[in-house]
Amino acid sequence: MTILDGRKVSNDIKDEIAEQVAAMKSNGEKVPHLAAVLVGTDGASMTYVGAKVKACERIGFDSTLIDLPEETTEEELLNHIDNLNNNDDIDGFIVQLPLPKHIDEQKVLMAVDPDKDVDGFHPTNVGRMTLDLPSFLPATPFGVLELLERYNVETSGKNVVVMGRSHIVGRPMSILMSQKRKAGNATVTVVHSRTQNLADFTRGADIIVAAIGISEFLTGDMVKDGVVIIDVGITRVPDDMKKRGYRLAGDVDFESVSKKASYITPVPGGVGPMTIAMLLKNTLLAREMRSKK
Template sequence: MQLIDGKATATAIKAEIAEEVKAIMAKGGKQPHLAAVLVGHDGGSETYVKNKVLACEACGFKSTLIRYEDDITEEELLACVDKLNKDDDVDGFIVQLPLPKHIDEQKIIEAIDYRKDVDGFHPINVGRMAIGLPCFISATPLGIITLLKRYGIETSGKKCVILGRSNIVGKPMAQLMMQKQYGDSTVTVCHSRSKTLKEECRAADIIIAAIGSPEFVTADMVKDGAVIVDVGTTRVPDATRKSGFRLTGDVKFDEVAPKCSFITPVPGGVGPMTICSLMKNTLAAGKKEYYK
C-alpha cells in the first residue's frame, strides 16, 4: 500500500508555479493576482481562505481578501462581483461558498466573469469542461486528476466508481474520468439512492469517495489492489484534540488501507491539492491561457 501524499505534491507544484511567476516577472510580465471574497465567519471557510492567502504567497502571487459580514445583501455582493469583473489588475477571483441562506449562490456564480472564474463553477466553464475544451476546471477534481498523474496511476480502461453527485466534485469528476485526455476510464456514479452501491464499489479499480459521510467506505466494499481517493472532510467531535474535533474522511482508513495499492489520507491528501489547483487556475488566468 502506498500513501498518496497530497501535501508534498502540492508543495512541489507551488514551487514550480513560483519559478514560472519569477520568469514571467523577469521578462516584465504582470504578477498574477487572485482575489477572494469571504462572507461571514464560517469556520471551514475561514480556514480555506487563510490557506489560499498563504498559497498565493508561496506561488509569488498578489492576493486580496475582501470580507463582509453575513448580513450583506445580495445586491451588495453582486456589486462587489461586478467591481472585480471590471478590475483589470485582478486575474481571477473566488466567492467562498457556502453563502448565507438569503443569497442565491447560483446567481452569484453566474455573475462572475467566466474568464476570471478560477473556481471553475460558472456554467460556461462547466460546459466547456464537459466537452473537453480548454477551461478552468473546478479545483478538487483537477487536484485529483493531478495526483493520479503524478503518482503514475493507470486509469485508462479501468473501472472507476465515484461516490457522490455534487456539482463541485461528483459530476465534474465523472466527466473528467471518462474523457480520453484525463481518465479514459469506465465510470459509474453512485449516490445515496443507488441500490447496488456495495457491489459497484467491490468491482471498482478506482474509488473516488465524495459522499460527505464519515467512514462510509468500509473494507468489505473494496477489492484487493484498488486505488482509493478520499475527498471527504467531516469534523467529528474528539475530546482528546485541542480543537475539540478531528477531520475524518469518507473512508474507514485503518481497515481499508491494507487492501489498497494507493490511498489518500485525510487530512493531507486531496485537501492541499484543491488549493494548489486554484493556484494553477490563477496562473492560467494571468497568462490568459484559456480566454483572451
C-alpha cells in the first residue's frame, strides 16, 4: 500500500512555482498577485485563507487579504468584488466559502471576472472545462488529477466511482476523469445520497473519490482489494483523548480501507495541501494570460 502524500507533492509544486517566480523577477516581470476575500470568522475558513497567504509568501507571490466582518452586506461584498475585477494589479482572487447565510453565494461567484476566477467556479470556466477547453480548473479536482499523475496511477479504462455530486468537487471530478488526459480516460459513475445499493458500486470500483462530507463513511467491506482511494473529506470528530477535543477524519475509514488499498490519501495531508498548490498554479496561469494580453 502506497500513501499518496499530498504534502510532499504540494511542496514540490510550490518549489517549481517559486523557481518560475524567481525567473520572472530576474527578468523584471511583474510577479503574480493573489487576493482572498474572507467574510466572517469561520474557523476553518480563517485557517485555510491563512495557509494560502503563507504559501504566497513562500513562493514569492504578492498577496492581499480582504477581511470583512460577518455583518457585511451582499451589496458591500459585491462592491469589493467589482474593485478586484477592475484592479489591474490583481491577477486572480478567491471568495472564501461558505459565506454568511444572508449572502447569495451563487450571485457572488457569478460576479467574479472569469479571467480572475482562480477557484474555477464561474460558469464560464465550468463550461470551458466541460468542453475540454483551456480554463481554470477547480482547485481540488485539479489537485486530485495532479496527485494521480505524479504517482503514475493508471486511470485509463478503469472504473472510477465518485462519491458526491457537488459543484466544487464531485461533478467536475467526474467530468475531468472521463476526458482524454493522462489522469483520465476512465469510466466514471457518480453515486450520491439517493443512490440505492451504493456499496455495490464501490465494491466494483478500481478508483474511488470520496467527497460526501460524512466522516469515515466508506469502510473496508465496501471496497475490493487493490482499490485506489482518494479521500477529499475532512471533518472535525469529537475526541476527548485529543488536547484540542477533536480529531480530523476523512470520508474514508482509513484503518479498514487501507488494508485493501493499493494507493490511499491520508487525512490530513492528502488532498488538502494539493488544493492550495493548484490554486497557486492557477494564479500563475492567470498572470501569464494577463501578460500575453
